[in-house]
Amino acid sequence: MRLLLINPNTTQSMTEAMTTVARQIASQQAEIVPVTARTGFPYISSRAEAQIAGAAVLDTIASHQSDVDAVIIAAFGDPGLTAARELFDLPIVGMAEAAVMSAAMLGERFSVVTFSPHMSRWYSDCVHQTGLGARFTGVRCPVTAPDTLENVATALRQDLIDLARDAVALDGADVVIMGGAPLAGLAPVIAWDAPGILVDPIAAATLQALALLRLAPSYDNRTNRPLHKTSTGLGTELTAVIAGEKT
Amino acid sequence: MRLLLINPNTTQSMTEAMTTVARQIASQQAEIVPVTARTGFPYISSRAEAQIAGAAVLDTIASHQSDVDAVIIAAFGDPGLTAARELFDLPIVGMAEAAVMSAAMLGERFSVVTFSPHMSRWYSDCVHQTGLGARFTGVRCPVTAPDTLENVATALRQDLIDLARDAVALDGADVVIMGGAPLAGLAPVIAWDAPGILVDPIAAATLQALALLRLAPSYDNRTNRPLHKTSTGLGTELTAVIAGEKT
Amino acid sequence: MRLLLINPNTTQSMTEAMTTVARQIASQQAEIVPVTARTGFPYISSRAEAQIAGAAVLDTIASHQSDVDAVIIAAFGDPGLTAARELFDLPIVGMAEAAVMSAAMLGERFSVVTFSPHMSRWYSDCVHQTGLGARFTGVRCPVTAPDTLENVATALRQDLIDLARDAVALDGADVVIMGGAPLAGLAPVIAWDAPGILVDPIAAATLQALALLRLAPSYDNRTNRPLHKTSTGLGTELTAVIAGEKT
Amino acid sequence: MRLLLINPNTTQSMTEAMTTVARQIASQQAEIVPVTARTGFPYISSRAEAQIAGAAVLDTIASHQSDVDAVIIAAFGDPGLTAARELFDLPIVGMAEAAVMSAAMLGERFSVVTFSPHMSRWYSDCVHQTGLGARFTGVRCPVTAPDTLENVATALRQDLIDLARDAVALDGADVVIMGGAPLAGLAPVIAWDAPGILVDPIAAATLQALALLRLAPSYDNRTNRPLHKTSTGLGTELTAVIAGEKT
Amino acid sequence: MRLLLINPNTTQSMTEAMTTVARQIASQQAEIVPVTARTGFPYISSRAEAQIAGAAVLDTIASHQSDVDAVIIAAFGDPGLTAARELFDLPIVGMAEAAVMSAAMLGERFSVVTFSPHMSRWYSDCVHQTGLGARFTGVRCPVTAPDTLENVATALRQDLIDLARDAVALDGADVVIMGGAPLAGLAPVIAWDAPGILVDPIAAATLQALALLRLAPSYDNRTNRPLHKTSTGLGTELTAVIAGEKT
Amino acid sequence: MRLLLINPNTTQSMTEAMTTVARQIASQQAEIVPVTARTGFPYISSRAEAQIAGAAVLDTIASHQSDVDAVIIAAFGDPGLTAARELFDLPIVGMAEAAVMSAAMLGERFSVVTFSPHMSRWYSDCVHQTGLGARFTGVRCPVTAPDTLENVATALRQDLIDLARDAVALDGADVVIMGGAPLAGLAPVIAWDAPGILVDPIAAATLQALALLRLAPSYDNRTNRPLHKTSTGLGTELTAVIAGEKT
Known part of the structure; x- marks a missing residue:
């Protein structure tokens, strides 16, 4: 195949x-x-x-x-x-969509964590379009955009963990999707340090x-x-x- | 301008x-x-x-x-x-969108009447995307598509009037949008023969x-x-x- | 006419x-x-x-x-x-309604800014009644009511600009409706100083x-x-x- | 009291x-x-x-x-x-509102049966305004209005029972509200002949x-x-x- | 009976x-x-x-x-x-459900105040299940759970009054439901000290x-x-x- | 595993x-x-x-x-x-839930076809609980229940195919879920005879x-x-x- x-x-x-x-x-x-x-x-x-x-x-x-x-x-x-x-x-x-559907089978509410505020609105619309908006606790992202997308997963590692923590503790998310192509592969790497159940979208x-x-x-x-x-x-x-x- | x-x-x-x-x-x-x-x-x-x-x-x-x-x-x-x-x-x-927003200021519920079943789903999605889906009574269209789009407004004139009548009488629409580019200009022409308030989308x-x-x-x-x-x-x-x- | x-x-x-x-x-x-x-x-x-x-x-x-x-x-x-x-x-x-429908054709999300907290709830209900509540980011208003409605647009000018800024920056509004009869005519006057696209309801x-x-x-x-x-x-x-x- | x-x-x-x-x-x-x-x-x-x-x-x-x-x-x-x-x-x-709230505690879905098509839309809006529209199966009423409201409950007795039957069998209602002032007192009288759980609004x-x-x-x-x-x-x-x- | x-x-x-x-x-x-x-x-x-x-x-x-x-x-x-x-x-x-339906007949929006954050999510789901979620302003509860449920109504009396105040002033609730079996009977006792209209669920x-x-x-x-x-x-x-x- | x-x-x-x-x-x-x-x-x-x-x-x-x-x-x-x-x-x-989530990734709207009217309401509630109710075209089932569940998939084969046809043609479903344990394994067997994309829930x-x-x-x-x-x-x-x- x-x-x-x-x-x-x-x-x-x-x-x-x-x-x-x-x-x-x-x-x-x-x-x-x-x-x-x-x-x-x-x-x-x-x-x-x-x-x-x-x-x-x-x-x-x-x-x-x-x-x-x-x-x-x-x-x-x-x-x-x-x-x-x-x-x-x-x-x-x-x-x-695959990340959202998978998240919805792993817990009741899910969040999207990403690396830049510029993606927030588009990602949010995209989740609502799946029809699962009622189980979505919103996008969590840094206040300012990173200077470069290169190595953004490494450079922002701790920020992303903190955002996942907020998604779980403040927004009530059970599952956290690490959204955006530059974060591919990050979820399993930080799974031990972040709260909630993490989902890697490309894996999903x-x-x-x-x-x-x-x-x-x-x-x-x-x-x-x-x-x-x-x-x-x-x-x-x-x-x-x-x-x-x-x- | x-x-x-x-x-x-x-x-x-x-x-x-x-x-x-x-x-x-x-x-x-x-x-x-x-x-x-x-x-x-x-x-x-x-x-x-x-x-x-x-x-x-x-x-x-x-x-x-x-x-x-x-x-x-x-x-x-x-x-x-x-x-x-x-x-x-x-x-x-x-x-x-312009037709829908105008219709929503002319009455409480509105319908879309069009000339072919193939447009029904796309038009319906489009109305929902405006956010006014709760005031939408649905698309009314013929059961089969016309052979040609040429002169479709003239050829289907009576069918379209009948569809508008159903939209008003059966679906409870106050306003009827005559949807689709080939129907441009039809609404004012048939206004005396059709029930409801008719809207021409290109005029709107x-x-x-x-x-x-x-x-x-x-x-x-x-x-x-x-x-x-x-x-x-x-x-x-x-x-x-x-x-x-x-x- | x-x-x-x-x-x-x-x-x-x-x-x-x-x-x-x-x-x-x-x-x-x-x-x-x-x-x-x-x-x-x-x-x-x-x-x-x-x-x-x-x-x-x-x-x-x-x-x-x-x-x-x-x-x-x-x-x-x-x-x-x-x-x-x-x-x-x-x-x-x-x-x-006219302001809301116009706003919805100028941008995706809209806010209402007004001069007193007492109007907030009634205005909010009114927007939801149009059916466009899903595109509404809420009412922004001062914490306390002004002593008088006379010259309220002039007296609160800077406060209203600040509220529009919050509506755009914090609530994600694209368009800001300056709501309430006493603000008639204000929108074009402050358009250069406020962010977002401003709408004057009586003009709309x-x-x-x-x-x-x-x-x-x-x-x-x-x-x-x-x-x-x-x-x-x-x-x-x-x-x-x-x-x-x-x- | x-x-x-x-x-x-x-x-x-x-x-x-x-x-x-x-x-x-x-x-x-x-x-x-x-x-x-x-x-x-x-x-x-x-x-x-x-x-x-x-x-x-x-x-x-x-x-x-x-x-x-x-x-x-x-x-x-x-x-x-x-x-x-x-x-x-x-x-x-x-x-x-009292009938609707009571009905919602007696079963999961409720219908409104009334005596004239003219009331249908206003009643329907009224139910939606309570916030319980998602549990509402709609209004059932005769196709034509009665000539007089006098003795309407007696004159239409069998029609109203048939409408209640449709509400239960076709619409899936558990509870049927007999709506409209002229039907006051009818619900307990026909309770043995009609299916579903009947609610009298003035009693409620x-x-x-x-x-x-x-x-x-x-x-x-x-x-x-x-x-x-x-x-x-x-x-x-x-x-x-x-x-x-x-x- | x-x-x-x-x-x-x-x-x-x-x-x-x-x-x-x-x-x-x-x-x-x-x-x-x-x-x-x-x-x-x-x-x-x-x-x-x-x-x-x-x-x-x-x-x-x-x-x-x-x-x-x-x-x-x-x-x-x-x-x-x-x-x-x-x-x-x-x-x-x-x-x-009885508390929610009663609250919805006493005012337009209602809140649930309770004694522990652990109940918050379950209570919230429960309100949404009634179908009246659109009139619900959310659960207000202390940040941490009490050590014991014994005498929780007495021990947390002032905290619960403060939460009711927040529900009314910040969330816009008209009615406040004192939720949870351990608060049975509290509502009428603190009615004079708390803002809003209080509802005791077991009484309701x-x-x-x-x-x-x-x-x-x-x-x-x-x-x-x-x-x-x-x-x-x-x-x-x-x-x-x-x-x-x-x- | x-x-x-x-x-x-x-x-x-x-x-x-x-x-x-x-x-x-x-x-x-x-x-x-x-x-x-x-x-x-x-x-x-x-x-x-x-x-x-x-x-x-x-x-x-x-x-x-x-x-x-x-x-x-x-x-x-x-x-x-x-x-x-x-x-x-x-x-x-x-x-x-697995069938519904899978269906929602195979097409835009999905139906559930099942073998008895008694399941209709419970299945319908279950779909709505997933949060994907807006993409659900409803349950299609026979008017009467079968006498026995034994061999129900074989006995009702043609009826189920007809129901799938109605779900697609009348309700606009892209995907049809063959719901209920007694239909396990049926979807791939009738895939060539039924319209739409069929989903077997236990496989999903x-x-x-x-x-x-x-x-x-x-x-x-x-x-x-x-x-x-x-x-x-x-x-x-x-x-x-x-x-x-x-x-």
């Missing part, structure tokens, strides 16, 4: 860090096929960027879908997730992709597909998918 | 029909600057298509914003609306754009803007806007 | 201040016909007062409806709005009345009207309207 | 029917003091009428409050309830008034009272209450 | 305190039949404990139902309430049991009963009830 | 059918340890039964937790799930248990545990767990 891991950000090092975690999780069960966005932004943090990056995600899936069994959209706000799920006939997993996404694949959804009889359409200016494969010439 | 009317569909004749309505409304108050999408789909009807068309909308606004005072996104599902509003410093109006959008402009929002002190960013592969103007070199 | 501007408070100077703003907005498009309540309270701030003043609003509309084209209920809590809209066959605009109400009029709702086929009824003890015109002898 | 039973409708025979039920319930525990509205409508069925009748209810309470221990607003849509509770320092019970209101009185709420330390105000054109007692000269 | 007062906790002194309050309320109208749980916990404060104690409550009701007319589940989180109401054909009142539960009994619900025609079932390992009476051999 | 599969029903054949599915899924990854309830009901279908069976589930987990790595509560209404998750320090998966539960285990939640630092307590009348192991003497 092959899992397409799409990093909708253009930063190669983030793809590598996330691929490392995904490979540890997938182990012998599946091969991870990483792809880094070639257009877009070093690090998506707004709805405008998600609108653009999400369109590129559809193009990437169209190009790779015949070679893979499932897709992971590996950015915390899940750009393009709803659109992709509507369009393609294979399991599509969003990193934020990989596990959910494996679970959904194994659950073997019968896409053959799927309904509610978009109408087939002609289009102008899209990539060759995406054009074919939307035209119904390729699924 | 100049209003940019973006038709995110690639069908030129829809742009023309909507421009006619918008010009009647704007009259001496503003000039309508119509633009038809050059990439995308003849008629958007799914989330996947809205993801792609919405990204193109951002590009179009970036190219024209220095020459206009406000923007109308002239497709009923408002592709790119949230992203555009976050990114640009001028009033952005969505055709569906034009009026709201004029109202917001006149309300003169102080974008200079706007906060909650996205961070400035470098990007790869976007159009020149959109790149500049996102980089903060142009607003 | 003539717009009836009803101040449901008995304070004549408030009517004058709001009429000045409304006339600037309406300009050549419509004549403003101001009416100040002759019974009721100097300044409504509770549900009990709104219950009484709202009944008087119906009486005032009944007396003037044949001479005007639309109605503005010019008090922030919109006393009598729902009842009036149900009863009369012309567009009825509430100052709070006038613009929405003009927009709804131009949208030309087809009241002739309106349904869901109350049954015609005899009544006892009401004013002559309201009695006739309710009896269905006059619309 | 004395309970003021205010019929906000002007129909004396309804007051008598409701007083009969209330007296049976109150028995030795309290004296029922019935008052029929002298202004207003024979039978309230719209928001406009409720706006007007609710203002009159405040006047009636102001005139009688010093002689009674609690108040029952005896019309199913509870006109003036929120306003009255805010203004006066004694327990105020609404007929609909009387019982809740007795319960709240006995619970002896400490109004002396009540806060969140409206500011004291001067007013123009109100009745003498209501003027004094609002001015804080009388509580 | 006889009211079964079940204390699902195993602490006899709590039963006695609650019985004293219930007897004062019931006076001549009903006899109180107190029962203390023989299995379970000294003081329930978690969902796990409520799961276990709630099952025991069903057993207790089955053993006593033929001798009583109504049941009070006398622990603030109402263990077993929904299950009991589904199973037995007599009025079942929960202490928390007794009053609601009397009201529901008097409302005389027609259980004979009740529907939506569970299927009759064989079972293994339950008490004799509960086995018979579930098998439909006894109601 | 060992997964405890608890069938809270007393019917051994159901345990066997579910164990077969779970073993196929778990394959080499984990050993399934099946346990059938020794007290309770042949097939749980009400809240009263869930209250009792849920308490027994806690006892079963307490007895086995030291020998297993995760727990599956294998009845569709998830009796005891919330309580168990609060009490024990290992992953606890509910069959309904097994997969989620494996995923959560692999996500390796750090229970060591878990907070929000219930207070340690003495108890009376519980099983030895459960007593020890609740007393904090064993985790």
Whole structure:
């Protein structure tokens, strides 16, 4: 089995860090096929960027879908997730959604801890979009953004632990999701020092992709597909998918 | 004052029909600057298509914003609306949102009547996204899609009147929005034959754009803007806007 | 076109201040016909007062409806709005509702800033009644009430700017509505000094009345009207309207 | 103890029917003091009428409050309830709210059955206003209104039983509220013939008034009272209450 | 009439305190039949404990139902309430639910004040389960738990008054419920010293049991009963009830 | 790794059918340890039964937790799930919750199809309790209950396919959960004949248990545990767990 891991950000090092975690999780069960966005932004943090990056995600899936069994959209706000799920006939997993669904099975209320205030609103909207907003205790983040995203997990380690503590003690969270691609792999490392049950989103996404694949959804009889359409200016494969010439 | 009317569909004749309505409304108050999408789909009807068309909308606004005072996104599902509003410093109006907000000031509950079952779900999601879902009585549409969108307003005239009657009598709607670009201009024409208060979305959008402009929002002190960013592969103007070199 | 501007408070100077703003907005498009309540309270701030003043609003509309084209209920809590809209066959605009709907088209989340803690709860209920409570970040007001409402906009100018700043920075509002009749006209004056996008409710109400009029709702086929009824003890015109002898 | 039973409708025979039920319930525990509205409508069925009748209810309470221990607003849509509770320092019970709260303690979901389609929307809004809308299965009523309200409970007896059956079997209601003043006393009479647990609203209101009185709420330390105000054109007692000269 | 007062906790002194309050309320109208749980916990404060104690409550009701007319589940989180109401054909009142419903008829928003932070979450869930969460301002409790529950009402008297003050002044509560069996009888004692309208839950539960009994619900025609079932390992009476051999 | 599969029903054949599915899924990854309830009901279908069976589930987990790595509560209404998750320090998966969370990652709206109308309400409540009610299109079930649960999946095969068709075509579901223990293993068998994406709850539960285990939640630092307590009348192991003497 092959899992397409799409990093909708253009930063190669983030793809590598996330691929490392995904490979540890997938182990012998599946091969991870990483792809880094070639257009877009070093690090998506707004709805405008998600609108653009999400369109590129559809193009990437169209190009790779015949070679893979499932897709992971590996950015915390899940750009393009709803659109992709509507369009393609294979399991599509969003990193934020997978983390949220997993968290909701580990405890009753969950928080998202992240490294910068700029992500707070987009992440929050993203959680509400899953439909589980009533079990969400909010985003906890530092007051100011870090100067660089490089090594942010190491540099802010203690701050992130403190934020997790606040999420648990003040907000009543049972589970804390360490949100954002730059924090990939951090959760198990600080699990002993932080309160609550910590969730690593890329690990959760990989596990959910494996679970959904194994659950073997019968896409053959799927309904509610978009109408087939002609289009102008899209990539060759995406054009074919939307035209119904390729699924 | 100049209003940019973006038709995110690639069908030129829809742009023309909507421009006619918008010009009647704007009259001496503003000039309508119509633009038809050059990439995308003849008629958007799914989330996947809205993801792609919405990204193109951002590009179009970036190219024209220095020459206009406000923007109308002239497709009923408002592709790119949230992203555009976050990114640009001028009033952005969505055709569906404007119709919904207007309807909510004309009566207590409103319905959307449209010409095809394929739009039903996307339109419904779009209304819920405005936050006014609790006053929405649902979408009423024919059981089967028409063979062609050409002259759909004329061909289905009586069906649409009957659907409006059901929306009022069975669903309890006070106001009926005639949704979808191909129905532009129909509401005033059938107002005498249909029950309820009818709303024409493109008329509503034009009026709201004029109202917001006149309300003169102080974008200079706007906060909650996205961070400035470098990007790869976007159009020149959109790149500049996102980089903060142009607003 | 003539717009009836009803101040449901008995304070004549408030009517004058709001009429000045409304006339600037309406300009050549419509004549403003101001009416100040002759019974009721100097300044409504509770549900009990709104219950009484709202009944008087119906009486005032009944007396003037044949001479005007639309109605503005010019008090922030919109006393009598729902009842009036149900009863009369012309567009009825509430100052709070119009501000809220406009704010929701200018940004994603909005706040109400006002001059006294006594209004906080009534205003808050009023926003929730529009159905847009999920996009509302709450009311921001001074801890104590001012000694007098006279010149409250001038006297509290800096406090109100600070409250707007809190609404934006702490509550995450994109748009700030300057709520309450005594603040009529303040928003554009302080727009340069306050963060966020400021909305003046009486300006918003006038613009929405003009927009709804131009949208030309087809009241002739309106349904869901109350049954015609005899009544006892009401004013002559309201009695006739309710009896269905006059619309 | 004395309970003021205010019929906000002007129909004396309804007051008598409701007083009969209330007296049976109150028995030795309290004296029922019935008052029929002298202004207003024979039978309230719209928001406009409720706006007007609710203002009159405040006047009636102001005139009688010093002689009674609690108040029952005896019309199913509870006109003036929120306003009255805010203004006066004694327990105020609404007929609909009391029925809804009682129903919610007798089963999980409840329905309202009534005699005319004209009441359906107002009653429905009224239930949602209590906050218990999520447990409400809706209003069941005949398709057409009866010619007269006189003897409506007798004339429609079988129809009402059939509606209760639908509420239970089709909507999943556990409890059925027989809503509307003309149905006062009907619930126990048809209890053997109708499925579900039936609730008589005027009985529920009387019982809740007795319960709240006995619970002896400490109004002396009540806060969140409206500011004291001067007013123009109100009745003498209501003027004094609002001015804080009388509580 | 006889009211079964079940204390699902195993602490006899709590039963006695609650019985004293219930007897004062019931006076001549009903006899109180107190029962203390023989299995379970000294003081329930978690969902796990409520799961276990709630099952025991069903057993207790089955053993006593033929001798009583109504049941009070006398622990603030109402263990077993929904299950009991589904199973037995007599009025079942929960202490928390009765307090919440009564509070909602005395004011618009209500708070719960209690003596320990450990109860906060369970109580909060319990209020939301009634469906009235939108009118709930939250739980106010001390930062740390008391060393002993004995005399907790006396020992924490001033703290509880201060918490009530915060609930009213900071959270906007009109009514304050003194939650938890150890606070039985406290509300009327501190009514003069605390702001807001205070509610004693056991008094509210007794009053609601009397009201529901008097409302005389027609259980004979009740529907939506569970299927009759064989079972293994339950008490004799509960086995018979579930098998439909006894109601 | 060992997964405890608890069938809270007393019917051994159901345990066997579910164990077969779970073993196929778990394959080499984990050993399934099946346990059938020794007290309770042949097939749980009400809240009263869930209250009792849920308490027994806690006892079963307490007895086995030291020998297993995760727990599956294998009845569709998830009796005891919330309580168990609060009490024990290992992953606890509910069959309904796991199916719902999986469904929500496979499509936007999901339905539950089951074999009897008696389960409809309990299942529906159970879905709403997960927090994902807004994406739930409801339960579809036959109008009448089958005579026997034996071979119900085979006997009702065509009816269940038709119900799935209605869920997709009429209710707009993308995903259909085949709910209830007697339908274990049916989803993949009828996948080719039914529309939509089918989900087998016991397969989903097994997969989620494996995923959560692999996500390796750090229970060591878990907070929000219930207070340690003495108890009376519980099983030895459960007593020890609740007393904090064993985790």
